[in-house]
Amino acid sequence: MGVDGGEEQIQERAGCEERIYVSIRLRPLNENEIARNDVSDWECINENTIIYRDNLSVSERSMYPTAYTFDRVFSPDCSTRQVYEQGAKEVALSVVSGINSSVFAYGQTSSGKTFTMSGITEYTMADIYDYIERHKERKFIMKFSALEIYNESVRDLISADSTPLRLLDDPERGTVVERLTEETVKDRNHFGELLSVCEAQRQIGETSLNETSSRSHQILRVTIESSARDFLGNDKPSTLTATVNFVDLAGSERASQTQSAGTRLKEGCHINRSLLTLGTVIRKLRKGKNGHVPYRDSKLTRILQSSLGGNARTAIICTLSPARTHVEQSRNTLLFASCAKEVTTNAQVNVVMSDRALVKQLQMELARLQDELRSAGTAFIPPHFAALLREKDLEIEKLKQVIIELSQQLNRAWSEVEGLRRRQQAVGDERLVKQERSSTAGVDNQYPKLRVQNTCDYENSLTEIPVLAVPQCRAVSVRSFTPSQASDRQSFSSEESFTQLPVLRVNISHGTSSPPINFGGSDLPYKENEERVDESFDDPCKEVKCIESELRIRYADLNMPVANPNRYDNANRSSPGLNTNSYDNSNASSPAINAATSVLTDVDNEDKANLAFRSTLSKEQKELDSVHLDYIISSSEKLSYPWLVEKDISGCSSLKLTRSRSCEEGVTGLISPWCESEEKNSHIPIWHKRDVTESPGSIQRKFCAFKYSFRSEMSRNSSQNSSKSDADNELQAQNVTTPNEKKFADRAVQVTETEQDHTLAEKTVKDVGLDPIQDDMGSPSGWPLEFDKIRGEIIELWHVCHISLVYRTYFFLLFKGDPKDYIYMEVELRRLSFLKDTFSQGNHIVEDGQILTPDSSMKALNRERHMLSQQMQKRFSEGERENLFRKWGIGLDTKNRRLQLAHLLWTDTNMQHNAESAALVAKLVGLAEQEMTSNELFKLKFPTKPRTSKKFDNFKRIRNLISILQH
Numbered sequence: 001m002g003v004d005g006g007e008e009q010i011q012e013r014a015g016c017e018e019r020i021y022v023s024i025r026l027r028p029l030n031e032n033e034i035a036r037n038d039v040s041d042w043e044c045i046n047e048n049t050i051i052y053r054d055n056l057s058v059s060e061r062s063m064y065p066t067a068y069t070f071d072r073v074f075s076p077d078c079s080t081r082q083v084y085e086q087g088a089k090e091v092a093l094s095v096v097s098g099i100n101s102s103v104f105a106y107g108q109t110s111s112g113k114t115f116t117m118s119g120i121t122e123y124t125m126a127d128i129y130d131y132i133e134r135h136k137e138r139k140f141i142m143k144f145s146a147l148e149i150y151n152e153s154v155r156d157l158i159s160a161d162s163t164p165l166r167l168l169d170d171p172e173r174g175t176v177v178e179r180l181t182e183e184t185v186k187d188r189n190h191f192g193e194l195l196s197v198c199e200a201q202r203q204i205g206e207t208s209l210n211e212t213s214s215r216s217h218q219i220l221r222v223t224i225e226s227s228a229r230d231f232l233g234n235d236k237p238s239t240l241t242a243t244v245n246f247v248d249l250a251g252s253e254r255a256s257q258t259q260s261a262g263t264r265l266k267e268g269c270h271i272n273r274s275l276l277t278l279g280t281v282i283r284k285l286r287k288g289k290n291g292h293v294p295y296r297d298s299k300l301t302r303i304l305q306s307s308l309g310g311n312a313r314t315a316i317i318c319t320l321s322p323a324r325t326h327v328e329q330s331r332n333t334l335l336f337a338s339c340a341k342e343v344t345t346n347a348q349v350n351v352v353m354s355d356r357a358l359v360k361q362l363q364m365e366l367a368r369l370q371d372e373l374r375s376a377g378t379a380f381i382p383p384h385f386a387a388l389l390r391e392k393d394l395e396i397e398k399l400k401q402v403i404i405e406l407s408q409q410l411n412r413a414w415s416e417v418e419g420l421r422r423r424q425q426a427v428g429d430e431r432l433v434k435q436e437r438s439s440t441a442g443v444d445n446q447y448p449k450l451r452v453q454n455t456c457d458y459e460n461s462l463t464e465i466p467v468l469a470v471p472q473c474r475a476v477s478v479r480s481f482t483p484s485q486a487s488d489r490q491s492f493s494s495e496e497s498f499t500q501l502p503v504l505r506v507n508i509s510h511g512t513s514s515p516p517i518n519f520g521g522s523d524l525p526y527k528e529n530e531e532r533v534d535e536s537f538d539d540p541c542k543e544v545k546c547i548e549s550e551l552r553i554r555y556a557d558l559n560m561p562v563a564n565p566n567r568y569d570n571a572n573r574s575s576p577g578l579n580t581n582s583y584d585n586s587n588a589s590s591p592a593i594n595a596a597t598s599v600l601t602d603v604d605n606e607d608k609a610n611l612a613f614r615s616t617l618s619k620e621q622k623e624l625d626s627v628h629l630d631y632i633i634s635s636s637e638k639l640s641y642p643w644l645v646e647k648d649i650s651g652c653s654s655l656k657l658t659r660s661r662s663c664e665e666g667v668t669g670l671i672s673p674w675c676e677s678e679e680k681n682s683h684i685p686i687w688h689k690r691d692v693t694e695s696p697g698s699i700q701r702k703f704c705a706f707k708y709s710f711r712s713e714m715s716r717n718s719s720q721n722s723s724k725s726d727a728d729n730e731l732q733a734q735n736v737t738t739p740n741e742k743k744f745a746d747r748a749v750q751v752t753e754t755e756q757d758h759t760l761a762e763k764t765v766k767d768v769g770l771d772p773i774q775d776d777m778g779s780p781s782g783w784p785l786e787f788d789k790i791r792g793e794i795i796e797l798w799h800v801c802h803i804s805l806v807y808r809t810y811f812f813l814l815f816k817g818d819p820k821d822y823i824y825m826e827v828e829l830r831r832l833s834f835l836k837d838t839f840s841q842g843n844h845i846v847e848d849g850q851i852l853t854p855d856s857s858m859k860a861l862n863r864e865r866h867m868l869s870q871q872m873q874k875r876f877s878e879g880e881r882e883n884l885f886r887k888w889g890i891g892l893d894t895k896n897r898r899l900q901l902a903h904l905l906w907t908d909t910n911m912q913h914n915a916e917s918a919a920l921v922a923k924l925v926g927l928a929e930q931e932m933t934s935n936e937l938f939k940l941k942f943p944t945k946p947r948t949s950k951k952f953d954n955f956k957r958i959r960n961l962i963s964i965l966q967h
């Protein structure tokens with residue numbers, strides 16, 4: 001062992017486990033041993049092995065080994081210098097590099113421990129001074145302390161105070177000796193003086209014990225603080241601090257061998273206690289450091305804990321007496337040495353960093369950790385994550401609001417529908433009762449049936465109609481078709497549903513005077529004048545069958561007032577008070593009669609108290625005769641408002657939506673000629689026609705009322721707060737007496753008030769009956785145009801938002817104008833408007849888990865067009881494709897014709913273009929077969945529960961499918 005390898009060599013070993021360096025020093029026989037003719041039985045046969053050379057018996061050879069091998073074995077002729085250089089120097093001088101070190105001398109009494117350690121300490125200190133001399137660029141501070149452990153008491157050998165010292169446990173430094181004097185050593189001479197002081201103190205102690213033997217453990221500690229090289233790359237060098245312990249243990253002989261008693265026995269026990277604990281610690285450490293190591297069982301092991309298996313390099317020099325008389329102790333020493341050489345320590349460079357260096361190191365560590373976080377964050381956290389989250393949250397909130405609003409609207413709509421359905425069912429039950437009564441009375445089929453539009457919001461109001469006495473009721477608007485009109489309608493209708501519409505008959509009652517009108521039964525005065533519906537129009541009307549909401553009230557019991565006995569012979573043409581229409585247009589000369597589909601029963605103010613109205617259901621004829629009884633109102637001022645008649649003509653226009661759920665073209669074709677005919681015949685003012693067919697504002701307002709039923713409550717509330725209109729005053733002046741009259745009247749007032757911006761002419765019988773749902777269902781004047789308008793807006797938005805062509809096709813083909821489609825179309829319109837607004841603001845939308853942007857939608861649309869072009873190849877023959885190309889104006893000699901055609905689809909707002917596009921796309925993707933043949937499409941009924949709508953389920957399913965295809 002040596003330190004010639006230099007400081008670097010020492011530091012390389014730092015941080016690594018290394019075994020305690022164990023060497024054996026065999027001294028020569030001393031004078032006493034020679035004097036008693038003792039012989040030396042031990043021989044160092046080489047630098048590492050010592051053998052027992054006495055002649056052992058066979059049994060003894062089996063018990064004791066004869067050869068021992070260690071790191072180094074020093075024979076009796078080896079000098080202490082040699083022992084230092086090869087057995088302690090490297091370990092001891094580790095202190096100058098900041099590594100703790102310890103050098104022990106272990107052996108029996110008089111084996112040469114003190115002799116050896118004195119030399120080791122001297123040489124070490126000499127080399128330390130030399131090292132300091134060679135490293136003048138570094139600053140060194142040496143501190144010196146010496147302590148003695150005697151009878152498990154610790155004493156400071158420097159201080160004159162003989163008070164035993166206490167051992168304290170310091171969390172950083174381990175076990176420290178309280179009040180231990182540390183003398184700063186300035187130079188060699190000063191160190192020598194201190195050693196002298198220590199020796200003097202020890203002598204004093206020994207003197208006090210009146211003994212000269214070294215039965216105590218002495219520990220000389222030299223702590224060196226030095227400014228070290230910049231191990232960490234800091235500007236300022238760090239400070240190293242380490243301690244080297246020179247330990248001269250007491251004799252390891254057993255207490256029994258002291259052959260003493262009393263104080264000497266106690267002394268020996270304590271010595272052996274520390275040595276026994278030292279041996280135990282060594283044996284424990286040899287097996288590893290996992291188990292409990294009893295450092296604290298003795299003062300010696302507590303103080304030397306770091307030197308025994310801790311942060312220190314350790315060298316143990318075991319001294320032996322060669323005398324045969326000490327063979328047993330020598331064997332024990334060799335056994336201890338053998339255990340010690342198995343013990344490992346883990347020495348570290350003890351760096352005391354300056355605050356500045358510490359700050360810099362911490363900053364470097366912080367930067368390193370931040371880099372790790374950033375690199376880790378890149379893998380998991382997308383950039384602008386927080387902003388993205390906020391954006392998503394906003395979108396979610398917006399969508400939630402839209403969903404809430406639409407859900408509320410739907411709920412209100414379904415509630416209205418359900419309420420209506422219940423009312424109709426109630427009315428139907430009542431009608432069955434009345435039908436029985438009528439049948440019994442033998443008046444069935446004598447009067448055309450009425451299709452009554454319930455204008456009343458109240459439950460049970462219609463159920464009371466059959467027995468209702470409405471003395472104040474002045475006008476009854478009944479709509480019907482004339483056979484010729486029906487025939488015309490057939491000719492204009494493109495769908496079977498229109499051709500099968502029932503031909504309705506009008507019972508016209510007209511009277512100039514105002515006797516009470518009795519809508520009685522069998523006593524109907526003009527029964528014989530009633531005209532039967534032409535049987536040629538009695539074909540079952542599928543369309544009518546489908547309409548659950550339709551009310552057919554048999555008119556047989558309608559006891560028309562005697563005030564108008566000539567309602568069929570046009571005798572009333574001079575009477576403006578009652579406007580009746582007959583399908584035969586026999587009253588065409590009268591503007592009032594020319595209303596053609598209306599029956600207005602006017603009752604004089606003075607006679608209004610006796611108006612009664614009854615209606616029953618004629619089950620047998622409900623598909624044959626149907627007359628639309630639009631509204632019943634009270635109007636004592638009717639004669640003052642001839643426009644009532646004209647307005648009632650507007651009811652004829654409502655025929656165009658008489659349960660038409662299919663083709664708007666058919667509707668248009670139906671209504672126009674009819675109205676034209678009426679205009680010719682009845683001289684209906686043009687303005688009124690316009691009001692019906694050309695005034696989008698009027699229609700819009702009406703449709704707004706329809707569309708919301710949802711909003712009806714709001715409308716009512718607002719109307720209730722509005723100022724009294726003329727119509728209001730008019731109606732209020734009717735002195736309504738019966739509950740149902742009041743309901744009708746109230747309803748009329750409410751609706752009229754909501755139409756304050758209308759002209760007075762619009763506050764008519766028609767308008768009074770502007771129940772949202774009912775107006776749509778029975779007075780279809782508003783919905784077709786509104787349907788066109790909404791569909792047009794939807795188509796434009798489809799184009800703007802790059803909506804899927806398949807989706808457009810399905811929607812286009814599915815929703816053709818049924819009033820019940822309004823909800824879906826309104827939802828679609830709102831959805832598209834929201835989409836457009838969002839896109840225009842540069843935002844995106846998450847739909848079905850996918851992020852939609854204008855760009856992504858455009859790409860999806862292009863993909864879809866490509867897909868459709870491929871489908872053309874599959875779906876059509878070459879000839880069919882050529883025909884298609886010609887039809888769509890694509891040159892047959894051009895390239896990519898299929899793709900050209902795909903890019904032409906759904907690119908115009910022209911409805912024919914859209915219809916053709918839809919037809920082609922449906923063919924290409926098989927919608928025609930798969931979806932559009934659904935019975936739901938043509939036999940759609942009002943669902944009793946929204947969730948049961950297969951139509952809407954199909955619609956959603958297609959949307960989801962398209963979303964998946966797009967992404």
Ligand SMILES: Nc1ncnc2c1ncn2[C@@H]1O[C@H](COP(=O)(O)OP(=O)(O)OP(=O)(O)O)[C@@H](O)[C@H]1O
Pocket residue numbers: 026027028030076107108109110111112113114115116213214215249250251319
């Ligand atoms: N290697 C050696 N060569 C010559 N003399 C030696 C050697 N080792 C020890 N001695 C002599 O042996 C005697 C006892 O030595 P020393 O006091 O060092 O023993 P010790 O182990 O310290 O005993 P104790 O445990 O009582 O302190 C001394 O006089 C010393 O000079």
